[in-house]
Structures are given as C-alpha cells and as structure tokens.
Amino acid sequence: MPLVHAVNVTKSFHHNEVLKGIDLDVDRGQVVCLLGPSGSGKTTFLRCINQLETIDGGRIWVDDELMGYADRDGKLYRLKNKEIAAQRREIGMVFQRFNLFPHKTALENIVEAPTQVKRESKKTARERAMKLLDRVGLADRCNAYPAQLSGGQQQRVAIARALAMQPKLMLFDEPTSALDPELVGEVLAVMRELALEGMTMIVVTHEMSFAREVADTVVFMDGGVVVEAGPPKDVIGNPQHSRTQAFLSRLRSEHEHP
Amino acid sequence: MSTDTTETRPADASPDRPGAINAVPVRHPGRWVAIAVIVILAGMLVHLLVTNKAFDWRFVFQAMNQQPVIHGFLKGTLLVTVLSMIVGVGGGVLLAVMRLSDNPILAGVSWVFTWFFRSIPRYILLFTMGTLGILFPQGIAFGIPFDWKIMDWLGMSGDWRFFTLDANQVFTGIVAGVIGLGLSEAAYMAEIARAGIMSVDKGQAEAAEALGMSSGKVMRRVVLPQAMRVIVPPTGNETIAMLKDTSLLLAVPVIAELFYQLQSIGSTYYKTFPIAVAATLYYLAATSVLMVGQYFLERHFGRGFGTKAPRAARPAGAGGA
Numbered sequence: 001m002p003l004v005h006a007v008n009v010t011k012s013f014h015h016n017e018v019l020k021g022i023d024l025d026v027d028r029g030q031v032v033c034l035l036g037p038s039g040s041g042k043t044t045f046l047r048c049i050n051q052l053e054t055i056d057g058g059r060i061w062v063d064d065e066l067m068g069y070a071d072r073d074g075k076l077y078r079l080k081n082k083e084i085a086a087q088r089r090e091i092g093m094v095f096q097r098f099n100l101f102p103h104k105t106a107l108e109n110i111v112e113a114p115t116q117v118k119r120e121s122k123k124t125a126r127e128r129a130m131k132l133l134d135r136v137g138l139a140d141r142c143n144a145y146p147a148q149l150s151g152g153q154q155q156r157v158a159i160a161r162a163l164a165m166q167p168k169l170m171l172f173d174e175p176t177s178a179l180d181p182e183l184v185g186e187v188l189a190v191m192r193e194l195a196l197e198g199m200t201m202i203v204v205t206h207e208m209s210f211a212r213e214v215a216d217t218v219v220f221m222d223g224g225v226v227v228e229a230g231p232p233k234d235v236i237g238n239p240q241h242s243r244t245q246a247f248l249s250r251l252r253s254e255h256e257h258p
Numbered sequence: 259m260s261t262d263t264t265e266t267r268p269a270d271a272s273p274d275r276p277g278a279i280n281a282v283p284v285r286h287p288g289r290w291v292a293i294a295v296i297v298i299l300a301g302m303l304v305h306l307l308v309t310n311k312a313f314d315w316r317f318v319f320q321a322m323n324q325q326p327v328i329h330g331f332l333k334g335t336l337l338v339t340v341l342s343m344i345v346g347v348g349g350g351v352l353l354a355v356m357r358l359s360d361n362p363i364l365a366g367v368s369w370v371f372t373w374f375f376r377s378i379p380r381y382i383l384l385f386t387m388g389t390l391g392i393l394f395p396q397g398i399a400f401g402i403p404f405d406w407k408i409m410d411w412l413g414m415s416g417d418w419r420f421f422t423l424d425a426n427q428v429f430t431g432i433v434a435g436v437i438g439l440g441l442s443e444a445a446y447m448a449e450i451a452r453a454g455i456m457s458v459d460k461g462q463a464e465a466a467e468a469l470g471m472s473s474g475k476v477m478r479r480v481v482l483p484q485a486m487r488v489i490v491p492p493t494g495n496e497t498i499a500m501l502k503d504t505s506l507l508l509a510v511p512v513i514a515e516l517f518y519q520l521q522s523i524g525s526t527y528y529k530t531f532p533i534a535v536a537a538t539l540y541y542l543a544a545t546s547v548l549m550v551g552q553y554f555l556e557r558h559f560g561r562g563f564g565t566k567a568p569r570a571a572r573p574a575g576a577g578g579a
Contacts, residue, residue: 052464081473089470099465102562103483113469116479145562158465165469 001064003028003169003200004049009058011044018044020224021058026169026217029198033211033232036221037247042204045221046171049202050091051084062091063168089117092162096174098154100146106133106157107142110164118165125164132160136190152183156190163194170194172203208251212236220244314532322536327519331540334515338435339501345440346500347493350447355477357452368448375445380438381506387429387438388510394425432514435507443500450492454485486559494552498545516540 004026011019018041026032034042047053049060051068060067067087069076079087100109110129114120133139136156138149146154155175162170172191176184188210195201195214205211211218211232218235220228220243228241239245307313321327356368375383401419402408409415428434458481466480467473505517513519517537524533 050468052468085467085470085472088468091468093465093468095461095465095468097461099459099461101462101465101480101484103487103559104562112479113471116475117470147562161469 001061002026003030003063004202005061006045006049007059009045009048009060010056011041011048011053012056018224019048019055022221022224022226024219024226024229026200026202028200030216031195031201031203031214032217032219033215034202034204034219034221035206035208035211035235035247036227040221041224042221043173046173046202046204049169049171050088050093052093062087085117089165090168092165092167092170094155094158094162094170094172094175096177098146098151098158098178100154100158100161102146105143105145106138106149106160109146109157110161113161114164129160129164132163133157135193136160137186150183151179152186155179155187159187159190159194168200170199170201172201172205174204174206176205176207206251208236208248208255220247222247312531313535314529317527317529318532318536318539321520321523321533322539324519324523326514327516327523327536330514330519331516331544333432334435334507334512334518335501335504335540336544338432338439338504338507338512338515339497341436342439342443342500342504343497345436346443346447346496347451349440349444350449351451351482353444353448354451354455357448358455372445372448375442378442380442380503381509383442384435384438384506384509387434390429390434391426397422397424398428399423431510431512432507434510435504435512438510439500439503443496446496447493450489450496451485454487454489455481457488458484483559487556487563490552490555490559494548494555497548497552501544501548502541 002025004024006022006024009019009022010017020041022041022045024032024045034046036042044053048055049062049067054068065087068079068084070079070083100106101112104112107126107129110132111122111125114125114128115122130139130142133142136159138153138156138160141149141153141157146157149157159175175191176187179187184207188207191201191203191210192214203210203215213232215232217229218232219226220235220239220241222243228235228239228244234240235244236248239248353368353371356364357372359365378386399417399419399422401417405418409417429437462480462484463476466476471479504515507515508518520533520537524530
C-alpha cells in the first residue's frame with residue numbers, strides 16, 4: 001500500500017465544492033508536486049491530508065491509517081481531537097507564510113514540539129535541533145528570533161521545525177511563494193536535499209524547474225479535479241490536456257514577461 | 259549587517275562634489291517661551307507646597323506612619339488588589355476562551371456573565387456582596403445537589419452534605435470584597451483577553467496543530483504567550499484602576515483599608531486636607547511601583563517582536579551537540 005492513499009476526496013466551503021473527488025497515491029520516498037491555477041483546490045487538498053480541513057467525502061489513509069476516523073465494522077467514528085493530534089505528529093507541514101512562533105528563537109521553535117508533544121528530554125531535542133539547523137545552514141542563527149531572519153531563513157527554520165518531529169511525510173504549501181525571488185533558491189536547495197535523502201514529500205508549488213527536476217510525479221489540478229498526472233517529462237514536457245497546456249503556457253509567458 | 263564596508267567615499271575627496279552638510283538648524287523660539295512659562299509655574303507650585311500652612315507636612319507624615327493606616331494599606335489596598343486581579347485575570351482568560359469556543363452554551367454563559375458584571379457599578383456590587391449572606395440563612399453547604407429532594411423520593415431522612423460554611427462569615431470583609439472586585443474585573447478582563455487572543459494570527463494555531471499539539475497546548479504554549487503582548491498594557495491599566503477601586507471596600511464594609519483609616523485620623527484631629535495629601539502620596543507610590551512592574555512584563559512578553567536584537571547571532575554550539 002502506498003504511504004498516502006486518497007480516494008474520492010471531496011470538500012466544500014459553504015456550498016462551494018472545492019474538491020470534487022480527488023484520488024492520489026504517493027509511494028514511500030516519492031516526491032509529488034501539485035500544480036494548478038489558484039483556486040484549483042491544491043492547497044485545500046494538502047490541508048485535508050493532515051486534517052487542518054475536515055473532508056466531506058472519500059477517505060485518506062496515511063501509512064495504512066485512516067485519517068480522522070476510526071472504521072469499526074464499516075461504520076465511521078470521528079476521532080477525538082487528541083487522536084487527530086497524534087496522527088498529525090507523523091506528518092510535517094511547511095506553510096507559505098512560515099508561521100514560525102515569533103516569541104521563540106529559531107532553536108526554541110524547533111525544540112518546542114519534540115519536548116512538549118513527544119516529551120523528549122530538552123537535551124536530546126536541542127542536540128537534534130542543532131543538527132537540523134546545521135543541515136539547513138543556520139546553526140549560527142540558532143538564537144535569533146524569526147523577526148531577525150530573512151524570509152528564506154525563516155522558511156528553512158520552519159522546515160527544520162517540521163523535521164524535528166521525524167515525520168514520515170512532509171507537506172509543503174507553496175513554500176517559496178512569499179519569498180523575494182533571490183531567496184527562493186536557498187529554500188528549494190534544502191527541499192531538493194531532503195528529497196534526495198528519501199523523504200516522502202507532497203509539494204504545492206509554482207516552481208516549474210523544481211517540479212521538473214525533483215518530482216517523481218506531477219499532478220495538475222484544476223477546478224477541484226485532477227486533470228492530469230504522471231512523470232514531469234510527460235505532464236510538464238508534453239501535456240495532453242488542453243487545460244494543462246493553457247496553464248503552462250500562461251506560466252511561461254508570465255515568466256518571460258513579468 | 260555585512261562586513262565589506264570598504265568602499266571609499268569620494269565626497270571628501272574632490273572640491274566640485276558636495277561634501278558633509280553643516281547647515282543652520284531650525285530655531286524654535288516658541289519652545290523657549292513655553293519653557294519659561296513652565297519654569298515659573300513649577301516655581302509657584304514648589305512655593306505653594308513649601309510655604310502653605312494648610313499642607314501641614316508634619317501631620318501628613320505622622321498620619322501616613324500610623325499602624326492602622328499601614329495595615330489598611332497593606333491589607334485593604336495592596337492585598338485586595340493582588341487577590342482581585344488574580345481572580346480577575348484568571349477568570350477573564352477563562353471567560354475569553356469560553357467566549358471564543360465552538361460550544362454555544364459556553365459562549366453564551368460567558369456573554370451573560372460579562373453583561374451582568376459590567377452592568378453593575380462596583381460600589382453597589384460591593385455593597386450587595388456584603389449583604390449576600392441573607393440568601394443563605396442555613397449556610398452554604400457542600401454536598402449532593404438537591405439532596406433533600408432525592409432523600410424524599412427514596413423515603414430516607416438526613417442529608418448528604420459534607421461541610422457547611424456560615425454565609426454571613428463568607429460574605430463579609432475582605433473575602434466579600436475580593437469576590438466582588440474579582441468578578442467585576444473578570445468581566446472587563448474577558449474582553450481584554452479576547453482581543454488579545456484574536457490578535458494572534460490564525461496561522462500560529464495551525465502551525466502548532468500541524469506539529470501535533472493538543473488544543474490546550476496550542477492555547478497555552480503558542481496563542482496566549484503572543485496574546486499577552488496585547489493583553490499586558492490594558493491589564494496594567496486595570497490593575498492601577500483596581501488599586502484605586504479598593505477605596506470602595508467601605509461599601510462592604512471593610513474598614514481595614516487605607517482611605518477609611520486615614521479619614522478616621524483626620525476626623526479625630528479635624529484635619530481633612532492633609533489626609534487627602536497623605537492618601538494621594540500612598541496611591542502615587544503604589545502606582546509607580548506597578549508601572550515599573552508593567553514595564554518588565556511588557557519587555558518579557560515583547561520578546562521577538564521589537565526591532566532590537568537582544569541575543570542574536572551568538573556562535574553555534576549552544577545546543578552542546
């Protein structure tokens with residue numbers, strides 16, 4: 001069974017159906033990039049995977065565990081908040097606007113969840129946090145507050161914070177969209193390295209070069225459905241569907257004439 | 259920031275390029291006039307304070323130094339302020355969390371509480387607290403609710419009460435004062451805490467939830483510490499207001515209170531004005547101390563928000579890895 005197995009996921013906000021039956025399988029170690037115009041539902045789908053949004057229909061399994069519900073003899077029971085929190089521990093998430101805790105230093109941000117949620121000792125958590133900061137190239141900024149870091153640095157700390165929980169799966173919600181163009185590269189470099197180390201990743205992004213180079217599968221969404229999915233050389237290099245073609249050519253022309 | 263500030267500045271070098279600016283500053287004659295007026299007024303004030311016999315400074319300091327006055331200040335003013343603010347802040351945060359919860363019953367209870375206690379003037383609330391004992395002539399018992407009814411149905415006699423407090427003992431003195439002022443304060447603090455909680459970006463709670471924190475942890479570890487930055491300044495205001503509102507304790511009545519004690523000295527010696535001065539000095543001193551405390555609280559909860567760099571960029575290895 002794949003690590004992430006989503007079947008017929010639907011979600012509406014106030015009678016506005018944002019997801020209209022999404023199917024997605026992600027194998028262990030795979031990197032999947034979700035592409036699509038804004039409003040296509042890709043961010044909503046990502047948030048459904050770790051239950052920041054509750055789904056209206058369909059099922060999502062992560063590592064053979066049904067997300068949000070217990071299935072007893074075919075009847076679904078909603079999980080308690082505590083149980084949902086436990087499921088989220090296995091899934092790291094990186095946000096578009098970083099969402100670092102501004103009242104804590106970089107190091108404290110990373111140490112927070114392992115010590116508070118997993119009850120790890122301060123010492124172990126700090127040691128691993130320093131290693132993670134070193135890995136994202138920010139060991140020398142460990143005592144800086146988020147406000148003292150650039151956007152790119154904040155996002156790298158946010159990645160380290162998510163990794164500190166030793167997740168099986170990492171979700172990235174447009175991780176470079178809020179960054180100045182010259183800071184995008186440093187964040188993508190960290191993500192690229194993470195992919196090479198075999199982390200399973202689902203990435204909502206507009207960075208075509210990243211998707212082309214790093215993704216195993218590219219999923220193009222539009223209007224709440226998956227329009228096209230496959231290896232990047234097919235979906236990006238030779239799109240079959242007219243909506244994919246239109247989106248990619250629009251993106252290309254914006255890139256050439258910003 | 260960067261260390262490579264080695265570029266040469268040509269401004270000093272060549273005569274045809276303008277160099278450093280050495281201009282005549284704008285003059286402010288109005289400021290000098292204002293300073294002169296203020297100096298004269300201050301001089302008149304000092305003269306008044308020193309020479310006017312009505313101040314009777316000897317009597318002021320003697321009155322301030324009386325045992326019942328000091329006791330009244332420590333117990334009726336300071337202790338009641340501290341206890342009432344503990345009840346008020348704790349209750350206020352609880353009410354704010356209730357008000358913001360999805361549960362309509364909790365939100366409704368919070369709303370009704372706030373409505374009720376904000377509507378009653380504190381003086382009247384304290385007066386009412388002092389008389390509340392009349393509601394419970396048999397005392398306030400702790401046990402199974404409606405025990406006499408249940409007993410009735412079961413055909414038994416006796417009661418299921420573990421212990422009973424005399425209501426006239428509860429609703430009297432300092433206790434009644436703290437209950438009254440604390441509940442009233444909780445209603446105001448609820449709004450302050452609610453504003454603070456709502457000021458925290460929703461992404462903060464989401465990030466904490468995505469890390470697997472329980473909703474209680476999200477509130478305690480992430481939302482409230484950031485809300486405090488918004489909550490502390492108006493709470494400082496509330497504490498200072500509370501300090502002064504303890505003078506309303508007389509309505510309960512509580513006589514172990516600063517102003518009542520000073521007044522009784524004043525009426526004994528027929529000196530009312532020096533008593534007012536003595537009370538003013540006490541309240542000025544206490545408020546000053548509170549303001550210092552507020553400064554440190556604001557500094558603590560402002561961590562990471564200012565533009566100052568308190569302890570940035572220390573060398574790596576702090577984790578001992």
